Amino acid sequence: MGKLVLLFITSAFVSNVVLSRFLGLCSFVGVSKKIKTAVGMGLAVVFVIVIASAAANLVFDFILVPLDLTYLQTIVFILVIAALVQFVEMIIKKYSPGLYNALGVYLALITTNCAVLGVALTNAKEGYNLIYSIVYGLGTAFGYLVSITLLAGIRERMENNDVPKSFQGMPIVLITAGLMAIAFYGFSGLKL
Amino acid sequence: MSQQNKEKTSLLKPFINGLITENPTFVLMLGLCPTLAVTNSASNALGMGLSSTAVLVMSNLLISALRNIIPDKVRMPAYIVIVASFVTIVQFILQGYAPGIYESLGIYIPLIVVNCIILGRAEAYANSHSVGLSIMDGLGMGFGFTIGLFLIGAFRELLGSGTILGFKLTPASFEPIAIFVLAPGAFFVLAALTAIQNKFKLKSATNGSVTRSNLACGGDCLSCHGSICESNRDKLETTNSVTAKNDKKKED
Numbered sequence: 001m002g003k004l005v006l007l008f009i010t011s012a013f014v015s016n017v018v019l020s021r022f023l024g025l026c027s028f029v030g031v032s033k034k035i036k037t038a039v040g041m042g043l044a045v046v047f048v049i050v051i052a053s054a055a056a057n058l059v060f061d062f063i064l065v066p067l068d069l070t071y072l073q074t075i076v077f078i079l080v081i082a083a084l085v086q087f088v089e090m091i092i093k094k095y096s097p098g099l100y101n102a103l104g105v106y107l108a109l110i111t112t113n114c115a116v117l118g119v120a121l122t123n124a125k126e127g128y129n130l131i132y133s134i135v136y137g138l139g140t141a142f143g144y145l146v147s148i149t150l151l152a153g154i155r156e157r158m159e160n161n162d163v164p165k166s167f168q169g170m171p172i173v174l175i176t177a178g179l180m181a182i183a184f185y186g187f188s189g190l191k192l
Numbered sequence: 193m194s195q196q197n198k199e200k201t202s203l204l205k206p207f208i209n210g211l212i213t214e215n216p217t218f219v220l221m222l223g224l225c226p227t228l229a230v231t232n233s234a235s236n237a238l239g240m241g242l243s244s245t246a247v248l249v250m251s252n253l254l255i256s257a258l259r260n261i262i263p264d265k266v267r268m269p270a271y272i273v274i275v276a277s278f279v280t281i282v283q284f285i286l287q288g289y290a291p292g293i294y295e296s297l298g299i300y301i302p303l304i305v306v307n308c309i310i311l312g313r314a315e316a317y318a319n320s321h322s323v324g325l326s327i328m329d330g331l332g333m334g335f336g337f338t339i340g341l342f343l344i345g346a347f348r349e350l351l352g353s354g355t356i357l358g359f360k361l362t363p364a365s366f367e368p369i370a371i372f373v374l375a376p377g378a379f380f381v382l383a384a385l386t387a388i389q390n391k392f393k394l395k396s397a398t399n400g401s402v403t404r405s406n407l408a409c410g411g412d413c414l415s416c417h418g419s420i421c422e423s424n425r426d427k428l429e430t431t432n433s434v435t436a437k438n439d440k441k442k443e444d
Binding site: 019021024025026074075078113114121122125165166167169170171174177178181182185 | 229276283305377390
């Protein structure tokens with residue numbers, strides 16, 4: 001149990017998926033204008049990554065490893081993830097319109113976000129079993145949710161600030177992300 | 193002008209376009225994840241750029257050759273399988289012949305699959321042009337990406353550890369600014385780059401002078417250019433404005 005908690009904290013904060021591993025950066029910059037959208041996106045990422053890491057782990061352990069086909073992992077993972085997200089989207093649309101309204105738009109967006117594939121590949125590389133994979137996925141996605149929400153909060157506040165002309169738009173967002181990365185870098189000093 | 197000369201210039205055009213006019217790193221701002229992640233040293237940047245180039249050229253070749261065979265409806269999955277296969281091949285070649293680069297690039301090699309540039313070029317160029325042109329486009333874009341990564345990598349390595357490709361270049365009195373080779377430094381360097389582009393109004397996706405910019409296509413790196421993504425983006429923007437309106441109504 002202790003190990004699992006440790007894995008969660010490590011994946012969420014110490015090696016944060018966006019700020020220290022640069023995965024899922026496009027959506028981090030693109031969908032962080034409003035806190036509301038950022039939270040929606042973050043929750044959808046949590047949802048997809050957890051399901052995808054479980055599915056990818058099952059496929060890896062029970063199909064690829066016994067058949068000695070682990071070299072096909074990149075191809076298989078990306079197809080499994082893409083198919084799975086489509087499938088989940090259809091199910092949610094049919095049985096839970098409320099949830100679909102909340103997450104639907106984002107689900108289609110993150111079918112193949114690099115973070116999702118990144119988690120599946122890391123799980124396979126580290127040889128995590130099903131439970132470890134899910135916890136690792138949950139931690140990573142939680143780290144994403146926290147950082148995109150923080151960035152959106154800062155950006156909302158920055159809207160009325162007097163930013164130098166050439167730094168308006170993209171540069172100031174990157175500077176903000178850089179400062180957040182410094183803050184998160186502090187976690188790497190944690191003696192776990 | 194002879195026929196042959198004309199053919200030569202038309203083959204050079206997509207190459208120059210990728211290398212300079214629509215440079216993926218500086219102008220289109222595509223492939224942001226690897227741009228930030230592997231530019232902590234010039235050699236990593238070079239390895240990543242060349243691997244991506246190899247994948248891009250091969251996938252452009254095959255997709256362009258199969259463009260009349262692949263049914264339009266399943267083209268995206270087909271492209272993904274093609275790209276993923278080439279990525280796997282490149283991964284094995286690196287593992288066998290350049291284990292050092294393979295180790296230091298780690299997970300970012302398989303992640304070439306979801307690099308916007310590769311599927312973007314497949315969708316925007318290879319599926320509507322001849323094999324020869326597509327190869328040249330792949331080479332141009334690939335080298336443009338490589339040069340972009342190399343310049344950023346060399347800059348960060350020089351400031352962060354005082355070396356380029358491992359050779360000491362700075363005087364002994366220069367204290368390397370370690371933050372430039374760490375994660376935050378990547379953000380700062382890119383911020384400075386885009387700020388300079390804004391300042392001098394250089395053509396770049398980040399200041400809106402390239403209309404088809406899809407840097408912020410909502411996270412779906414895969415289909416950045418032109419395809420599913422844009423409709424998704426519209427959907428997202430309408431949802432945003434609808435919720436904003438609802439909020440306003442509530443406030444009133």
